[in-house]
Amino acid sequence: MVNLRIYRVQSYETTFAVTIEPRSKRAFCAKVKSEIIECICDDPGEISTWAIRHREVKVHARARSLGSNRIEIWVGGLPFLFTVTPMGIEDIQSTQSRAGEDSGDIHASMPGRITSILVKSGEEVSVGSPLVVLEAMKMQNEIVSHKSGHVTSIRVKEGATVRKDDLLVQIR
Amino acid sequence: MSAVSIKLLIANRGEIALRIIRTCRKLGIFTVLVCSEVDQNSLPVRYADEIFLLAGVMPSETYLNGPKVIKSAKESGCDGIHPGYGFLSEDASFAEACEASDLVFVGPTSESIAKLENKLTARQTMHEAGVPIIPGSDRPLRNEDDAVEVASTIGFPVIIKAAYGGGGRGMRIARSKEEARRFYRLTRMEAISSFGRGEMYVEKQLASPRHVEIQALAEKRGHVVILGERECSIQRRHQKLLEEAPSIGINDATRSALADATRRGLEASEYTNAGTVEFLVDNSGKYYFLEVNKRVQVEHLVTELTTGIDIIEEQLAIAFESQMNISQNEIKVRGWAINCRINAEDPRRQFTPSPGQIIHYHAPSGPGIRVDSALYSGYTVPEYYDSLIVKLAAYGRDRKDSIRRMRGALGELEIVGIPTTIPLHQLIMSEQQFNAGKFDTTYLEILGPRLDETLATLEENAAAIAAASQAMGMWSMKPRMHRSNWKHVVSHRRGW
Numbered sequence: 001m002v003n004l005r006i007y008r009v010q011s012y013e014t015t016f017a018v019t020i021e022p023r024s025k026r027a028f029c030a031k032v033k034s035e036i037i038e039c040i041c042d043d044p045g046e047i048s049t050w051a052i053r054h055r056e057v058k059v060h061a062r063a064r065s066l067g068s069n070r071i072e073i074w075v076g077g078l079p080f081l082f083t084v085t086p087m088g089i090e091d092i093q094s095t096q097s098r099a100g101e102d103s104g105d106i107h108a109s110m111p112g113r114i115t116s117i118l119v120k121s122g123e124e125v126s127v128g129s130p131l132v133v134l135e136a137m138k139m140q141n142e143i144v145s146h147k148s149g150h151v152t153s154i155r156v157k158e159g160a161t162v163r164k165d166d167l168l169v170q171i172r
Numbered sequence: 173m174s175a176v177s178i179k180l181l182i183a184n185r186g187e188i189a190l191r192i193i194r195t196c197r198k199l200g201i202f203t204v205l206v207c208s209e210v211d212q213n214s215l216p217v218r219y220a221d222e223i224f225l226l227a228g229v230m231p232s233e234t235y236l237n238g239p240k241v242i243k244s245a246k247e248s249g250c251d252g253i254h255p256g257y258g259f260l261s262e263d264a265s266f267a268e269a270c271e272a273s274d275l276v277f278v279g280p281t282s283e284s285i286a287k288l289e290n291k292l293t294a295r296q297t298m299h300e301a302g303v304p305i306i307p308g309s310d311r312p313l314r315n316e317d318d319a320v321e322v323a324s325t326i327g328f329p330v331i332i333k334a335a336y337g338g339g340g341r342g343m344r345i346a347r348s349k350e351e352a353r354r355f356y357r358l359t360r361m362e363a364i365s366s367f368g369r370g371e372m373y374v375e376k377q378l379a380s381p382r383h384v385e386i387q388a389l390a391e392k393r394g395h396v397v398i399l400g401e402r403e404c405s406i407q408r409r410h411q412k413l414l415e416e417a418p419s420i421g422i423n424d425a426t427r428s429a430l431a432d433a434t435r436r437g438l439e440a441s442e443y444t445n446a447g448t449v450e451f452l453v454d455n456s457g458k459y460y461f462l463e464v465n466k467r468v469q470v471e472h473l474v475t476e477l478t479t480g481i482d483i484i485e486e487q488l489a490i491a492f493e494s495q496m497n498i499s500q501n502e503i504k505v506r507g508w509a510i511n512c513r514i515n516a517e518d519p520r521r522q523f524t525p526s527p528g529q530i531i532h533y534h535a536p537s538g539p540g541i542r543v544d545s546a547l548y549s550g551y552t553v554p555e556y557y558d559s560l561i562v563k564l565a566a567y568g569r570d571r572k573d574s575i576r577r578m579r580g581a582l583g584e585l586e587i588v589g590i591p592t593t594i595p596l597h598q599l600i601m602s603e604q605q606f607n608a609g610k611f612d613t614t615y616l617e618i619l620g621p622r623l624d625e626t627l628a629t630l631e632e633n634a635a636a637i638a639a640a641s642q643a644m645g646m647w648s649m650k651p652r653m654h655r656s657n658w659k660h661v662v663s664h665r666r667g668w
Binding site: 044 | 592
């Protein structure tokens with residue numbers, strides 16, 4: 001099911017109606033004044049990093065949330081300050097993304113190296129069970145389950161380097 | 173050069189201080205950097221071997237204060253002073269004070285600077301050396317009536333110029349008698365306050381000329397080496413924004429005529445060290461002397477890219493050993509280089525300066541890319557000095573290649589925190605006339621409406637990201653339960 005949302009994006013002088021079609025968790029297709037602009041988030045965070053493709057040109061940008069729907073975007077060496085308001089939903093959210101809400105996907109909470117895997121496939125785990133140890137900034141961090149169930153798949157090997165938000169373990 | 177025992181004071185700041193330090197490191201020269209109170213956290217301060225803090229922040233109390241700079245050099249036991257560009261670099265009395273204090277001034281002699289410092293006498297010197305000069309007055313203007321009379325004789329439009337002006341300041345275009353009168357008064361007042369001298373003259377304003385300059389190195393024995401030309405026509409209010417080497421606007425005949433004129437002019441003024449002779453070239457290839465830049469120039473890097481010569485190294489060799497390392501037959505101009513001056517100026521607010529803190533900085537790199545900058549993430553661009561923050565240069569096998577590399581590099585360059593002139597350069601790199609090489613010093617005036625379009629497009633891009641971030645916040649962040657994951661993370665320090 002197509003999943004479109006429309007936002008009112010306001011600057012001091014201009015108001016845009018931006019239609020967003022998500023392509024994946026971090027990739028979006030935006031339509032502004034009949035121009036198609038692809039937006040990919042490389043790194044979510046306090047200041048998120050974006051790559052955009054518009055008329056065959058790839059540009060990098062950064063976004064910083066200023067609270068209460070206000071956001072500052074830096075692109076092409078200039079700051080743009082906007083207030084973003086959701087205007088409506090063209091389609092109901094896809095079942096897929098709703099299922100994600102209580103999914104048992106365990107992601108890396110920080111970039112680092114997997115030093116040990118503490119569970120086996122099929123093993124029963126409960127909330128708080130340690131799953132893997134992730135070493136980051138010389139700290140050993142136990143990544144624990146936030147869900148009870150069975151380990152259905154382990155997506156990393158010991159010694160592997162992971163990025164923030166990489167999928168580590170799935171629990172169903 | 174055997175530079176091991178040299179200790180050099182650098183009387184400058186920002187990217188050019190860093191640029192000089194880099195060559196000194198290469199040569200094993202010990203560096204002492206003077207630094208104002210506001211520059212204590214700057215990158216060149218970290219790179220220099222020794223720091224000499226000057227009380228105050230204003231140029232007049234610090235980098236422009238000759239006596240303080242000389243005192244610092246003497247106290248730290250320096251052998252010489254490199255003035256960089258701007259500040260004290262073309263000040264004959266400062267060069268003279270260096271000579272009197274037994275310090276090597278890395279630049280021409282005070283006599284040679286004095287000869288060229290006054291643009292009116294420089295015109296005379298060039299004229300006598302057989303270098304064509306722009307039609308205009310051959311003596312200082314007596315008063316505003318005199319200005320009107322000379323202007324009427326040579327024909328409007330004219331440029332009213334301060335004899336001691338420079339760097340694009342102290343000049344105004346007058347299109348009528350009334351304007352000649354008004355601008356004479358205005359420019360003269362400005363000249364007195366900023367250059368301390370009020371001598372004025374008039375030159376004919378050429379129709380749509382190109383600004384082409386020749387980079388030269390000169391040795392004490394009257395030996396001049398030409399490093400080729402630079403095309404600097406793209407200017408905003410007589411301030412260069414973008415430079416290229418070589419120039420697409422001149423043919424080989426003009427090229428060698430300019431080189432010969434440069435040689436004659438520098439020999440006539442007994443010039444030594446690195447220098448640039450600026451010319452205006454009209455569309456028929458006729459050229460006129462404009463001025464001599466008696467320093468290393470901001471745009472020297474495009475010449476370094478196309479010749480492979482380290483101009484700072486040659487400056488030091490000439491200053492300390494009276495001899496450069498190279499001869500004319502070794503100089504081969506190869507490929508094409510473009511430099512974009514990225515300034516802390518807001519293109520949406522008529523390019524008003526935009527000092528402030530850099531939240532994030534990422535410099536491009538890759539084949540043919542050179543970045544001369546003293547920026548870093550967290551650095552605060554001070555409000556007291558020049559707005560130039562990054563020199564981004566792209567070298568390619570030809571002009572097209574160089575432009576393509578520049579486009580890519582501008583896309584990679586990230587400066588978050590203060591508005592910059594990046595969008596203007598992005599526009600120029602994609603603009604048809606520039607790509608076709610069809611432009612002159614009036615180029616930027618015709619670019620105005622296009623710049624508005626570019627800024628509008630950028631705002632659309634920004635709006636797209638604003639909406640996408642909001643969408644990501646709703647769909648992606650929540651289901652992933654970052655916070656709950658963190659809550660259960662148990663951290664303990666591994667002993668090591």
